[in-house]
Amino acid sequence: MPASEDEPAVLASDQNQDPNHAQTQTPAPMRTQVGYGELLSLETRPSDSTITYGEDPLQRVEVWRATAPANTALVFIHGGCWLNAYDLNHAKGLYHALAEKGITTYAVEYRRTGDEGGGWPGSLHDVSAGITASLDDVARNNSKQTVVLAGHSAGGHLALLAAQSLGAVSLGAISQGTMSPDALSQDTINSGNANSDLANNTNVQIQSVLGLAAITDVAKYAMGTNSCQSATTAFMGGDPSSVESAYIAATPDSSKSDIPFHLLHGSSDSIVPVHHASLIGAASTIVPSGGHFDWLHPESTSFHALLEVINQHGY
Template sequence: MKSSLKPTCTLTLAALLTFLPALYTHATPLKKVDSQLNYIDTHPSELNSDSKAPHPNSATIIDAVVALSMMGVTQTNSNNEDIHDNELKLSLKEASKDTHANAKDDVHANKKTRMLTQVPYSALGVLPTREHDSKFSYGEDTLQTVYVWHGRGGIKNQFAGNVVIFVHGGCWLNAYGYDHAKGFYYALAELGVGVYAMEYRRVGDEGGGWPGSLEDVINAVKASIEKIEAMGESRNIFVVGHSAGGHLGLLAAQQLSGSDIGASIKQVVGLAAITDMQRYAHGKNSCQTATPKFMGGMPEDKFNAYKMATPGVVDIQPSVILLQGNQDSIVPEHHAAMVGAKNRIVTNGGHFDWLHPESTSFDALLEVLGEHDK
């Protein structure tokens, strides 16, 4: 038996040695399955739990908690695991290299396929960040402060010389501060963009709401432009606002149009900006129902106030572009349709995508900033 089996084993081994390399070469690699991101209604069911948060106003926070408790925001993969336990990290160095690469380039094409949509609010809190480089006050209230992130990389960075004056959103409520977008500021700064992120009084703060919040934003924009021009290093100044901050940014630019300060603004960019105040106040999601709190009543009772609080692009001196996701469950797509404004609609774009540097929406913002980069 031994003598009869030995040749057979030898032949079998030889065959395996012959075909294994071929089998290995043609093996199909494992494919990464894109996670399905889900976002329902408006802001997430968790508020900032930092005990050092500057807003102790319990009534406002209770209102926000009640509104947010109905969200049901989830983000899971096909195994129902929290995908943010293993959060995707942005390589900002690589992003700065290929943001405007040729679309035919394989690396850039692969990067595009990995970009996110429908990012939940909770994803913003795990992004890489760093503290601001400096800050300055534009009023006597501690909230009247602008926090500055200087663009990194010097003149070699693609977006060096561009500066964003940013107005954060959060339904005009003081439950949401400038700090929820720190990952956004960090990402822009690493790409060479200077960021001036203002804090301002909101609903729940003394002096906040209409028109106090707008007055703060106007003063913050003016003070920021003065600081930027005093440094003499910036080519293009953008006023960028997200959601309720987009609404206030548009109004601030409108108020400053025709002035020397306003002439320094290269472009106004609304990221899911709220532009139709009367219609928004009649909506049913949690942010829409905050509108009467901000305005001090419904449109039927505050007709003139709502008229003044509705921005008009034709009255804004710099050009205006409205960026909007067509699947935004907080600010509907029609808010991006304003006479005199350009717009760009991101397919399957969600409300918080703009603040996440791995999203298609963030990439669309970079394209807008890059158009003025020469």
């Protein structure tokens, strides 16, 4: 799906080059089709602080504070097929790079398939509470920052769903332990009014939710045969025919969110096919030849497209 004319260009070139600077070194070509293993060798630094939002050690948010003047905070939900084999660490290169660009990054950890309390809908409960804990921190430290929510792959799926639920209950009550996470029912997910209660709770509003290679059609994804697709039924607690109502509840719907959806996808993603970027009511940006893990690598075309979109929504 081509990006609309309202969206940032994915591949930009300077057509008004100053002849007085003809000897300027040409930047190295940006990457596509980054492998998962390459993410693990990227330059990183430890997080600056940790926020807890529950009693389980996995119920935490790691914060990378911006090292340049910060106008934007990004709350990020990592992917990994919803499996506990993949934690937030594989995206540390992204958090580090964003902080270097002046974007304070909140990396939400959460219980996943294989963890007690993880799976559907427990992982969504954790993510929603982690987002609110992050917003509370933004409000305490710099309430003038613009906040963007984003998630990659399975984390993008959860970020989109969380955006639908943010206004339905006071998520601060969940993070503070005064409301059970089980209160996040299907009615909660579908209610919309995304920023109303949240604004009352933290005085901070999310401007947009970005799905990076996000899984948006969970039922169709569950019918696939790659390793990540095959993990869907374990996360959902059954296949689409046996737990149909769960799959309906777990399908993102932009019409049920006051927070705008923006889907970013590589055209050559072999793990989450590009048709997942086609969602009624959502903006989309497609990176030609982009792969699944490119979004997490700061030398990729996709990373620079992500920066453009964050800047578009955040400043």
